[in-house]
Amino acid sequence: MTESSRRSALRIALLAVATLVTAAVAFFLWQDFYPVQAANGWTVQVIERDVKKAASIVPLPDGGMLVTQELKNDQGNILRITPDGERKVVIDGLSKPDGMIATRGGWVFSQEADGKPVQMLKDGKLTTLFEGNSVQGLWDDGDYLYAIEDRHDDGRLLRYRWSDGNLTVLRDRLEESESITRCTDGRLLYTQKTHGTIRQLTDDGRDPEVLGGLNQPTFIMCDARGIWISEDSTHRARLLLWDGKGEPNTVLSFLKAPQAIVADGKGSYLLAEGGRNRLLRLTPAQK
Template identity: 60%
Template sequence: MINALRKRGIRLALATTASLVACTLGFFAWQTFYPVQAAGGWSVQVLHDSVAKAASLLPQADGSLLVSRELRNGRGSILRITAEGDRVVVIDGLSKPDGMVAVDGGWAFSQEVGGAPVIVSRNGQVLPLFQGDNVQGLYNDGGYLYAIEDRKGDGRLMRYDWRSGELDVLRSGLTETEGLTRCTDGRLLYTEKAEGKVRAFNPEGEDPVVVEGLNNPTFLLCDQRGLWVSEDSTHRARLLRIEGDGTRHTVLSYLKAPQAIVPDGKGGYLLAEGGRDRILRLTPPVEQRTAQSASANPQPGS
């Protein structure tokens, strides 16, 4: 009798353990494969898939798209996807290429590793601009190129002068600062990922918090619709839009490690979803597309 009860107890324990394991695996599978959800009126579709660790996006005048693939140990690259869907690696041998912005005659990009330079590519030539440590976010306003480092306690916000070649450190002692953008009101914003905050650079003193309570905020974009924030979280991440009065809208949910968001030139947006190795196209409600096409269409930072 005792042996029978013992065997029954063991079978029950094993069955319970197996059930818990199955539930846990099922939960993680659900988080991984649950489809991205768009807010009412918005629509989302996969534009390009199988783009390993897609991070930054830079649409080109010829209809092609530059994508940084944020792979480590020299396996990263800048990929060009043509308007017809063909793919060509234009720069390879990179380590965690991350931020990427248009500059006069080409583009600049960062590598999020120690001692790697911020690089400019023009007319087939690739040249270093300045050294950084784990540089991620970049923002170019034509006169200056801003860069921010993703480090723990010793990150810097820097400004490179295109005319003189001088590099100024605007802030130091930063922690997990990743995204960088300028808004139409002139504010230069950056993210503090671990703190869940967005701050505005203040040359006169302490940088005020303009948004808080976020979940691993990373890339930023400011445009006429407000401030866009992507959350670099492995599961159930969001793409948020924050209006000037602070009102928050969850435009996309159930994302996996979303990265850069950029205008697509057609009234919508492109979003790199690095956790699923793909690029999404986000289309606004019809009335918003109509209103935008009738406007002057200001660029972020203008």
Template identity: 60%
Template sequence: MMPVLRTRPFRVAVATAAGLVACALGFFAWQSFYPVQASDGWGVQVLHDSVDKAASLLPERDGSLLVSRELNSGRGSILRITAGGDRVVVVDGLSKPDGMVAVAGGWAFSQEVGGAPVSVSRNGQVRMLFQGNNVQGLFNDGDYLYAIEDRKGDGRLLRYDWRTAQLDVLRQGLSETEGLTRCIDGRLLYTEKANGKVRAYNPEGTDPVVVDGLNNPTFLFCDQRGLWISEDSTHRARLLRIAGDGSRHTVLSFLKAPQAIVADGQGGYLVAEGGRDRVLRLTPSTPVDVATLSPRE
């Protein structure tokens, strides 16, 4: 009888441990595969799938969509998906291409690795603009191209003058700064990912916090609906909208590492969900006047 008494607790312990492991695995699987949820007033659907590490998005006038695929070690690229669904790589051999914005006659893009340039593509030709270190976010206002570096403690906020090609350092000593945009009140905003904050660049002093309490905020976008923030979190990430009165609205939940959000030109938005290798379309339930939603620069 004694061996049986000694074995029974061992079997119970093993069964309990196995049950805990199974529950943990089930929980993580649930987080990974649970479908994205849209809040009331919004609908979401998959627009393009099988887009490896989708990061930045840039809709073109002919209905095509440029998507940066944030792969490392020269495996990254910028992909054009035509209105008909055809896919063509337009720039390859990149390392973690991340930020991408429209510029006069083409588009500019960054690479989030040390020593990689910020470049411009025009008429199929790529030209380096300036050197950076782990540049992620870009914002273009026509006169200047702003760029921000995602580094730990020595990141910089940069401003490139299109007319003179002069590069100015507006801020240095930044840590894990990723997203960059200008909002309707004229402020230039950027994210601090690890701190869960969005700050406003203040040329005359300390950059104030305008939003905090976020979970790994990354890309930013601003229009008449407010400030949009995607959370670069592996599980249960959100797409948030900060309205003009400061109220917070969770528009999408259960995302996996979402990246850029851009207007689709039809009153809705496109969201790169890098963790699931796809591009989502977010549409409002009530039609709106598209002209009122243009980003304000």
């Protein structure tokens, strides 16, 4: 091969590499910025931006909301957003604050870090309920508070009794279980993210699979429409709704690491899209 031929081949190779790199960068940028798509019968809008690693949402009676900013190493916090958009940090210095629910006139929240407590904020007073390791999902049924740990192979499902503070380990050796909720039919369900499944907590300990074949299910919520499921995927994640028949329906697509979804009490839903640091409102079409 002549020197001229070698140079020509090198130029072609470099051009091919540059083309591949450009295409790859363009693809990832497309995934990051492609707008969220709503299914027929639904509309979606961005209601808050710059909410860092938004994870959980609790709507407030005055029309505002509490949101967790799930940052690591004591950089996380719970943020209060008023109806007119003003922001105030309610609790600071948290490590990956994740789960949060309203109960007993206050708010209970968890931190997805080892050795961090599940705590309750009520009337400006912070109370430690119990210790956990990487607690994520929370659910309260009045008599008991349920909590689930997001760990590899050694996560636990815990039950805290409000009357006397007794803490019971209902399940152990769970793998990446991130959410727990009770449905309108009474079933208590939890996710196993790695396995792509939702399971039902049963008295006999068998915990049958309710739904499988999911892509990194993180947060679940039940209401009259069915089971809402967020996929904790970095790119092209979805918000699914399953009515118990056939395959789940995709309500939102092209999300980035969506987390909690909650009803806003006005007929719509609020969704924390942690991967894009924002909050979305999902509204059904008027009939």
